[in-house]
Amino acid sequence: MKLIVAIIRPERLNDVLERLYRTEVRGLTVSRVMGHGGETEQVETYRGTTVKVELHEKVRLEIGVSESFVERTVGAILASARTGDVGDGKVFVLPVESVYRIRTGERDQAAVTPAAGDAAC
Amino acid sequence: MLQSAIVPADTAWMLVSTALVLLMTPAAAFFYGGLVRAKNALNTMMMCVGSIGVVGVLWPLFGYSLAFGGSAQWVGGGQYVFLRDVGLDAHGTIPHLLFMAYQGTFAVVTAVLIAGAVVERMRYSAYLTFIAAWSLAVYAPLAHWVWGGGWLAQLGVLDYAGGTVVHINAGIAAAIAAMLVGGRKDYGRQAMLPHNVPFVLLGTSLLYFGWFGFNAGSALAANGAAVLAFTNTLLAPMAALTVWMSLDAARTGRATAVGAATAIVIGLVVVTPAAGFVSPLSALAMGAIGTVPSYFAILWRARSRLDDSLDVLAGHGVGGISGALLTGVFANAQWGGTDGLLHGRPAQLGIQAIGVAASVAYSAAVTYGLLKVINVMLPLRAAARAEGVGMDITEHGEEAYSDGEGAVLVFREPAPAVALSVAVPLTQAGAA
Numbered sequence: 001m002k003l004i005v006a007i008i009r010p011e012r013l014n015d016v017l018e019r020l021y022r023t024e025v026r027g028l029t030v031s032r033v034m035g036h037g038g039e040t041e042q043v044e045t046y047r048g049t050t051v052k053v054e055l056h057e058k059v060r061l062e063i064g065v066s067e068s069f070v071e072r073t074v075g076a077i078l079a080s081a082r083t084g085d086v087g088d089g090k091v092f093v094l095p096v097e098s099v100y101r102i103r104t105g106e107r108d109q110a111a112v113t114p115a116a117g118d119a120a121c
Numbered sequence: 122m123l124q125s126a127i128v129p130a131d132t133a134w135m136l137v138s139t140a141l142v143l144l145m146t147p148a149a150a151f152f153y154g155g156l157v158r159a160k161n162a163l164n165t166m167m168m169c170v171g172s173i174g175v176v177g178v179l180w181p182l183f184g185y186s187l188a189f190g191g192s193a194q195w196v197g198g199g200q201y202v203f204l205r206d207v208g209l210d211a212h213g214t215i216p217h218l219l220f221m222a223y224q225g226t227f228a229v230v231t232a233v234l235i236a237g238a239v240v241e242r243m244r245y246s247a248y249l250t251f252i253a254a255w256s257l258a259v260y261a262p263l264a265h266w267v268w269g270g271g272w273l274a275q276l277g278v279l280d281y282a283g284g285t286v287v288h289i290n291a292g293i294a295a296a297i298a299a300m301l302v303g304g305r306k307d308y309g310r311q312a313m314l315p316h317n318v319p320f321v322l323l324g325t326s327l328l329y330f331g332w333f334g335f336n337a338g339s340a341l342a343a344n345g346a347a348v349l350a351f352t353n354t355l356l357a358p359m360a361a362l363t364v365w366m367s368l369d370a371a372r373t374g375r376a377t378a379v380g381a382a383t384a385i386v387i388g389l390v391v392v393t394p395a396a397g398f399v400s401p402l403s404a405l406a407m408g409a410i411g412t413v414p415s416y417f418a419i420l421w422r423a424r425s426r427l428d429d430s431l432d433v434l435a436g437h438g439v440g441g442i443s444g445a446l447l448t449g450v451f452a453n454a455q456w457g458g459t460d461g462l463l464h465g466r467p468a469q470l471g472i473q474a475i476g477v478a479a480s481v482a483y484s485a486a487v488t489y490g491l492l493k494v495i496n497v498m499l500p501l502r503a504a505a506r507a508e509g510v511g512m513d514i515t516e517h518g519e520e521a522y523s524d525g526e527g528a529v530l531v532f533r534e535p536a537p538a539v540a541l542s543v544a545v546p547l548t549q550a551g552a553a
Contacts, residue, residue, distance in 0.1 A: 009509075011510060011511075014311045034526050034527060042514060042518075043518060044514070044519055044528075045518050046519060050530075050531040051528040052529045053528050
């Protein structure tokens with residue numbers, strides 16, 4: 001099993017979710033985060049005071065998948081999150097020691113396989 | 122002597138009414154601002170506030186004269202350009218200057234209504250250029266036709282406070298603008314939800330409040346007609362709200378807050394042309410009946426390709442047409458104006474229909490032409506990338522909801538590339 005962590009642009013989130021859904025990747029966590037890659041700062045002005053916003057809003061996706069799903073999940077994210085400009089984000093693939101499903105106590109492979117009737121997760 | 126005709130009570134009421142109608146513009150800013158996504162909240166509100174600037178300035182310079190200078194058939198003359206001869210002498214029972222100011226607030230808020238159709242993707246500079254030109258080329262002539270003694274006035278069209286001039290006009294212009302600017306890039310693919318429904322209700326409340334100046338102020342006096350218009354303005358939205366919540370409940374099992382806000386505005390739109398011409402019970406009936414076409418127009422629009430994002434056509438266009446026609450049905454000479462269909466004069470309904478058709482045709486044609494011309498000089502549409510990031514940042518360089526994390530104070534205004542020499546780490550943004 002692997003944990004896929006992706007940092008993406010907030011405005012790409014809907015496209016990424018749509019693509020993941022079509023790739024039949026189920027079960028993920030989304031959080032709003034702040035971060036900074038290599039992108040240029042965004043300049044804002046408030047009543048004459050100019051500020052540079054160095055931390056940009058990003059979205060972090062965390063997806064636990066079985067080995068056979070790693071490549072297509074990463075592929076789906078790369079294809080749908082890309083704009084071609086600096087600041088598109090990163091995808092990290094991390095090894096996972098074990099996974100438990102809280103509801104049933106199932107572990108590992110069984111825990112990352114969508115349960116029947118689990119379609120909405 | 123003219124001066125003696127001024128009535129202090131009327132002047133006092135019209136001063137208040139002018140302020141009330143001005144309030145409707147920031148009210149619309151909250152109404153529209155709450156309905157868009159958070160990344161476009163400021164841009165949407167600035168579309169409303171900006172009109173107070175550009176349209177507000179053009180009104181005393183040119184607009185007022187085009188609308189109310191002389192009683193020619195098609196457009197006013199140049200006699201009041203730059204407020205020449207507009208002073209403290211009487212116009213009716215109030216000072217002429219006050220009449221000009223009152224009408225100016227109408228011009229400002231009418232242009233603002235169009236914004237709802239093009240939010241979240243129209244470039245701000247093109248938008249401001251458009252509403253400035255529109256207020257002179259479309260709003261002022263239409264106001265002249267109906268209120269300035271133009272041909273619709275001579276024909277006998279009843280429009281108490283602007284059902285035709287304001288609402289049908291803006292609603293049709295909005296639909297044309299939505300078509301020419303094009304839909305938002307994610308329209309029809311993604312759900313785009315209102316980011317702040319309490320703002321929508323706040324805006325609605327302020328609109329309702331300001332509308333008393335809009336309708337009851339259109340009596341241009343503190344008299345019985347104003348009381349009638351005030352009461353009708355109070356009652357019609359109540360009926361509209363009740364009907365809307367019932368329709369909502371019947372269709373989905375729930376009464377919604379955004380629906381309630383929409384219903385109140387549509388009730389106000391429907392009663393606007395009739396406010397001083399119908400009985401209070403007719404106003405209740407108009408609010409109830411007039412809401413239904415708009416309700417179904419909104420359902421249709423959401424499934425269509427027309428990204429009239431905040432339903433200006435369904436709300437103001439369809440609501441305005443319902444109101445104008447129903448005025449021809451319910452008008453009662455005992456209360457004011459002339460009789461309509463229910464009181465033995467079916468011809469009035471036909472006259473109302475002519476008024477509707479004329480304003481739809483004129484507004485659509487000239488709005489189309491203006492946008493086509495402006496598009497040559499200033500692209501109407503923001504880049505897809507800017508639309509994705511959000512118009513607050515790309516058009517205004519501000520955010521509605523910034524927590525200030527990671528913002529660095531810059532003391533002078535260097536080019537964006539200059540960085541390190543002037544930085545003070547992690548100062549809170551937006552605290553100026």
